[in-house]
């Protein structure tokens with residue numbers, strides 16, 4: 488028996504996801520179960536442990552290596568502990584052309600960490616990822632479950648400062664536009 492077990496609402500959600508698929512196709516629930524295992528471990532580093540992967544392999548009757556292959560492909564699955572605030576910084580072409588490199592440099596300088604690292608207070612982890620689907624509002628980052636868009640190095644640093652100080656921050660566009668409307672007052 489694995490050291491990890493789904494419990495409470497996570498066990499119920501795991502069962503519900505498995506039931507979505509026809510008999511014999513339950514392996515299709517692998518990504519959902521990985522995500523649930525990560526959420527169940529939210530306060531302990533918000534990552535998927537080896538024990539959790541072993542349990543998912545057991546539940547879905549899959550070789551463990553197949554679970555590891557899926558978990559290591561998607562950046563939404565963390566394979567090691569992350570800080571309280573996980574900064575996923577988009578480095579794909581539209582964000583890169585609009586300043587993602589400068590955002591990354593500011594993050595690294597301000598937090599004194601490199602990409603893939605967590606700061607010494609375990610508050611922030613920086614991970615450069617591929618497109619997060621908010622290209623119209625590039626450059627952007629995702630921090631935990633929220634998107635922060637139309638960023639400059641200064642506005643990003645202010646967000647990090649406020650998060651670090653426990654203050655409220657505003658997600659979405661940082662230049663006040665609604666969704667992806669044109670940034671020049673409705674004129675294209």
Ligand code: FES
Pocket residue numbers: 577578579580581582583617618619620621622623625627
């Ligand atoms: S390229 Fe950054 S969100 Fe799409």
